[in-house]
Amino acid sequence: MLTYRAMSHDGITAKGLVREFKGAIRAVDGIELDVQRGEIYGFLGPNGAGKSTTVHMLTTLLPPTAGTATVAGFDVSTQGPEVRRRIGAALQEAALDNFLTGREHFELQGGLHGLAKAERGARAVELLERVGLTDAADRKVGGYSGGMKRRLDLALALVHRPSILFLDEPTTGLDPQSRSALWSEVARLAKDDGVTVFLTTQYLEEADVLADRVGIIDQGRIVAEGTPRELKEQVGRSSVEAIPANPDDRGAIEAVLSRFGEPAAASPKGVAVRLDGGSESLGQVVRALDAEGLEIAHLQLNAPSLDDVFLAKTGRSLEGAEEDRAEEVVA
Amino acid sequence: MARETLHEVAMIANRSVRRTLRQPALIVPVVLFPLMLLAINASGLNVTKRIPNFPADSYLDFALVVTFMQGGLFAATTAGTELATDIETGFLNRLQLTPLRAPAILIGQLAGAMVVAFLSSLAYLLVGLAAGAQVKAGVGGAVVLIALAMLVALAFGALGAIIGARTGSAEAVQGMFPLLFVFFFLSSMNLPRNLIQAEWFRTIATWNPISYLVEGLRSLVITGWDGTALWRCLVTVVAISVVGFLGASSSLRTRMART
Numbered sequence: 368m369l370t371y372r373a374m375s376h377d378g379i380t381a382k383g384l385v386r387e388f389k390g391a392i393r394a395v396d397g398i399e400l401d402v403q404r405g406e407i408y409g410f411l412g413p414n415g416a417g418k419s420t421t422v423h424m425l426t427t428l429l430p431p432t433a434g435t436a437t438v439a440g441f442d443v444s445t446q447g448p449e450v451r452r453r454i455g456a457a458l459q460e461a462a463l464d465n466f467l468t469g470r471e472h473f474e475l476q477g478g479l480h481g482l483a484k485a486e487r488g489a490r491a492v493e494l495l496e497r498v499g500l501t502d503a504a505d506r507k508v509g510g511y512s513g514g515m516k517r518r519l520d521l522a523l524a525l526v527h528r529p530s531i532l533f534l535d536e537p538t539t540g541l542d543p544q545s546r547s548a549l550w551s552e553v554a555r556l557a558k559d560d561g562v563t564v565f566l567t568t569q570y571l572e573e574a575d576v577l578a579d580r581v582g583i584i585d586q587g588r589i590v591a592e593g594t595p596r597e598l599k600e601q602v603g604r605s606s607v608e609a610i611p612a613n614p615d616d617r618g619a620i621e622a623v624l625s626r627f628g629e630p631a632a633a634s635p636k637g638v639a640v641r642l643d644g645g646s647e648s649l650g651q652v653v654r655a656l657d658a659e660g661l662e663i664a665h666l667q668l669n670a671p672s673l674d675d676v677f678l679a680k681t682g683r684s685l686e687g688a689e690e691d692r693a694e695e696v697v698a
Numbered sequence: 699m700a701r702e703t704l705h706e707v708a709m710i711a712n713r714s715v716r717r718t719l720r721q722p723a724l725i726v727p728v729v730l731f732p733l734m735l736l737a738i739n740a741s742g743l744n745v746t747k748r749i750p751n752f753p754a755d756s757y758l759d760f761a762l763v764v765t766f767m768q769g770g771l772f773a774a775t776t777a778g779t780e781l782a783t784d785i786e787t788g789f790l791n792r793l794q795l796t797p798l799r800a801p802a803i804l805i806g807q808l809a810g811a812m813v814v815a816f817l818s819s820l821a822y823l824l825v826g827l828a829a830g831a832q833v834k835a836g837v838g839g840a841v842v843l844i845a846l847a848m849l850v851a852l853a854f855g856a857l858g859a860i861i862g863a864r865t866g867s868a869e870a871v872q873g874m875f876p877l878l879f880v881f882f883f884l885s886s887m888n889l890p891r892n893l894i895q896a897e898w899f900r901t902i903a904t905w906n907p908i909s910y911l912v913e914g915l916r917s918l919v920i921t922g923w924d925g926t927a928l929w930r931c932l933v934t935v936v937a938i939s940v941v942g943f944l945g946a947s948s949s950l951r952t953r954m955a956r957t
Contacts, residue, residue, distance in 0.1 A: 447957035462788030466717035479796035
């Protein structure tokens with residue numbers, strides 16, 4: 368029992384994980400992972416980068432071609448049933464039965480996980496309430512909106528109290544309100560319940576807001592990994608751009624800003640510098656401009672984004688990468 | 699272990715029946731289409747009973763079991779389509795992520811098809827009796843008739859499940875329907891084998907397992923308790939079920955690549 372508890376508290380590891388498909392297509396090409404218990408790990412990449420294939424291998428739905436991986440302390444290749452007992456998953460397509468009600472889904476899913484009838488019912492009530500679907504519990508899922516289906520999918524993944532949760536692009540296609548509600552629930556699960564979350568996404572903001580650490584995947588390989596802050600720091604400091612109210616002040620503004628860092632790319636009317644002191648020095652910049660009596664029409668702090676990280680590591684932006692991939696598929 | 703498997707089968711069968719009964723587009727044709735064909739054939743072909751050695755008192759009695767066979771055919775399409783739809787929509791992945799055993803998925807789906815076959819068979823029988831048909835084997839024969847019809851649904855359902863699991867395409871399963879229909883017409887479905895004049899047709903009907911299913915079911919209506927027809931029917935339906943189930947299990951195992 369002690370051994371089980373110790374192992375079930377482990378997170379996710381992968382060493383040299385590879386998955387090839389027919390035609391020697393390498394969807395995942397030697398991935399290394401080390402996700403700690405209770406961590407939210409964001410797996411960020413464009414469509415076709417290998418995110419879902421990785422999730423399918425880690426959730427035991429797809430055997431790896433090479434390499435090893437453990438989930439909750441169990442090998443995904445040889446201990447599939449043990450892994451499945453400890454994980455919950457909401458895969459890319461919210462695979463629900465349109466002819467069953469929300470509550471009937473809990474009945475089925477809970478029953479197949481071995482929960483007693485009374486426990487299934489109680490768990491359904493608890494989770495439906497948590498994801499705001501109590502009123503819709505006895506309606507057929509075919510009449511649910513996309514956001515409701517996603518929330519039900521997430522709730523179903525939790526029915527057997529898994530210690531590790533896999534979410535494959537859980538907010539794709541959702542409106543901002545539904546997306547925000549789902550983020551809150553995922554954050555709560557990790558913080559309050561200690562659930563380890565492995566989240567794939569193609570949204571920079573999602574990874575930035577939600578993930579403790581981010582792995583950026585491109586063409587089957589992890590090209591960068593770290594906290595969002597660490598990753599951004601790898602590609603450079605924040606820059607500040609000022610647009611003078613009076614174009615004649617441009618030279619004076621350049622002189623003031625040059626005290627805070629080297630020049631950076633700016634809009635045609637603006638002046639920009641990369642801040643030596645990072646975003647914390649913005650206050651000093653404002654005070655210096657004010658002290659010189661310079662009037663500013665617009666002042667903007669540009670922090671490096673994860674897209675800048677992706678650009679620095681792959682030479683393409685995330686959106687551009689998606690288009691490239693789409694062209695490859697069409698070709 | 700056996701108890702857990704039974705529990706899983708019951709859960710999947712329960713879902714299968716619920717979702718089928720909630721789709722009138724699946725149920726209504728299963729009940730109405732065979733009965734409409736029966737009405738047309740029984741009224742238009744009743745003169746057939748005057749053919750020397752025709753084995754039934756009326757064409758209605760003779761043709762009644764065709765409805766059960768057609769119901770079985772619909773069961774095949776439904777079971778295969780439902781399995782393929784689960785693959786297409788990713789619902790099979792949801793099931794795979796639970797401790798559910800692979801055979802339980804198949805048995806559960808087929809059990810659901812058998813429940814639908816039971817309900818539709820009951821409808822065929824009641825409508826047939828109301829129209830004047832008589833079951834020579836009596837009430838017990840009617841019970842066996844429905845039981846055999848459920849086994850036919852199981853056998854055809856397993857064949858449908860092979861296509862469903864192998865292709866993962868509901869359209870591909872529905873494409874199987876005309877092929878099976880051809881097998882139906884090349885059997886003793888519309889005429890006893892000894893009365894089929896064309897030799898090639900009689901030969902095909904003799905080799906066609908569908909003939910033995912039809913003749914077994916039909917014997918209960920027009921003859922009474924005919925041991926030979928019944929054991930041939932039973933052997934045929936069990937053989938098709940076993941082959942179908944093994945084939946579908948193998949296809950589903952390949953499809954469910956989980957470790």
